[in-house]
Amino acid sequence: MQQRVAVLGTGKIGEALLSGMIRAGWSTDDLMCTARRAERAEALRARYGVEVVSNIEAAKAADTLILAVKPQDMSTLLEELSPHLPADRLVISAAAGVPSAFFEERLPAGVPVVRVMPNTPVLVDEGMSVISGGSHATEDHLLRAEAIFKPVGKTLRVPESQQDAATALSGSGPAYFYYLVEAMTDAGILLGLPRDKAHDLIVQAAIGAAVMLRDSGEHPVKLREAVTSPAGTTISAIRELEKHGVRAALIAALEAARDRSRELGTGHS
Numbered sequence: 001m002q003q004r005v006a007v008l009g010t011g012k013i014g015e016a017l018l019s020g021m022i023r024a025g026w027s028t029d030d031l032m033c034t035a036r037r038a039e040r041a042e043a044l045r046a047r048y049g050v051e052v053v054s055n056i057e058a059a060k061a062a063d064t065l066i067l068a069v070k071p072q073d074m075s076t077l078l079e080e081l082s083p084h085l086p087a088d089r090l091v092i093s094a095a096a097g098v099p100s101a102f103f104e105e106r107l108p109a110g111v112p113v114v115r116v117m118p119n120t121p122v123l124v125d126e127g128m129s130v131i132s133g134g135s136h137a138t139e140d141h142l143l144r145a146e147a148i149f150k151p152v153g154k155t156l157r158v159p160e161s162q163q164d165a166a167t168a169l170s171g172s173g174p175a176y177f178y179y180l181v182e183a184m185t186d187a188g189i190l191l192g193l194p195r196d197k198a199h200d201l202i203v204q205a206a207i208g209a210a211v212m213l214r215d216s217g218e219h220p221v222k223l224r225e226a227v228t229s230p231a232g233t234t235i236s237a238i239r240e241l242e243k244h245g246v247r248a249a250l251i252a253a254l255e256a257a258r259d260r261s262r263e264l265g266t267g268h269s
């Protein structure tokens with residue numbers, strides 16, 4: 001079945017998904033989106049040629065609704081949608097932390113909910129979308145969700161109890177790599193390189209390392225050992241990373257992200 005899909009809340013991730021679906025060949029006739037501000041609606045219309053409608057119109061017209069507002073705005077959106085949502089619609093939430101039960105309690109009885117945690121590399125078809133079904137979601141609903149997210153990267157099904165951890169690793173994951181690139185570019189400046197050259201060197205090192213990680217099948221320890229020559233440069237850098245507790249910092253950082261995802265799911269602002 002060709003679904004009509006609406007993105008509700010077309011901000012950074014909503015727009016990334018919308019653009020990905022268009023790149024993947026979805027007809028703009030089968031897509032629509034919603035926006036809070038008139039200028040934003042106009043920009044989306046002009047950029048993608050999709051209909052920008054109200055949330056209520058989207059609930060009535062689309063088979064699948066992707067809810068991509070902030071967790072803190074979800075309750076208001078569900079209040080608006082619920083009286084107008086036919087029970088055969090598939091609701092996909094991209095919100096961090098918010099459990100499928102939150103939607104099930106606020107939407108008409110039996111509405112299937114699928115929780116998905118994508119990440120921004122969907123913009124370059126290298127996303128990861130982590131998928132869990134709520135209590136009314138069938139295999140068919142999960143397949144419908146995968147049909148949307150697979151063309152823009154990989155998908156992985158997990159039990160919903162693992163979604164907060166997946167959010168910490170994968171949803172937020174790209175940000176950690178950008179942060180590392182930023183910090184290592186600063187190091188290049190300290191070492192006397194021009195910023196643009198430092199940036200290019202680090203970005204290419206990141207791309208090369210990422211492709212090797214993905215394609216070689218080797219464990220990251222093996223790949224790192226191959227770079228680390230006896231009495232060489234790399235081991236001097238690794239010693240500093242260990243001295244400064246970078247591994248422990250990363251573990252603590254991802255634990256904090258997981259905890260924040262949990263908090264968002266329990267209605268903290």
Ligand SMILES: NC(=O)C1=CN([C@@H]2O[C@H](COP(=O)(O)OP(=O)(O)OC[C@H]3O[C@@H](n4cnc5c(N)ncnc54)[C@H](O)[C@@H]3O)[C@@H](O)[C@H]2O)C=CC1
Binds near residue numbers: 037073094119
């Ligand atoms: N940015 C990211 O990398 C990722 C974000 N997410 C999730 O996606 C959701 C959105 O995050 P971002 O795109 O970063 O935020 P954002 O702030 O860029 O986008 C949210 C959009 O929703 C709109 N909005 C709010 N209430 C609305 C309503 N009632 N009707 C229509 N539009 C409404 C806002 O105007 C805004 O454009 C969050 O729940 C977040 O947890 C999930 C995975 C990755």
Ligand SMILES: O=C(O)[C@@H]1CCC=N1
Binds near residue numbers: 167171172
């Ligand atoms: O920072 C956030 O809360 C969102 C969810 C995952 C990535 N960005």
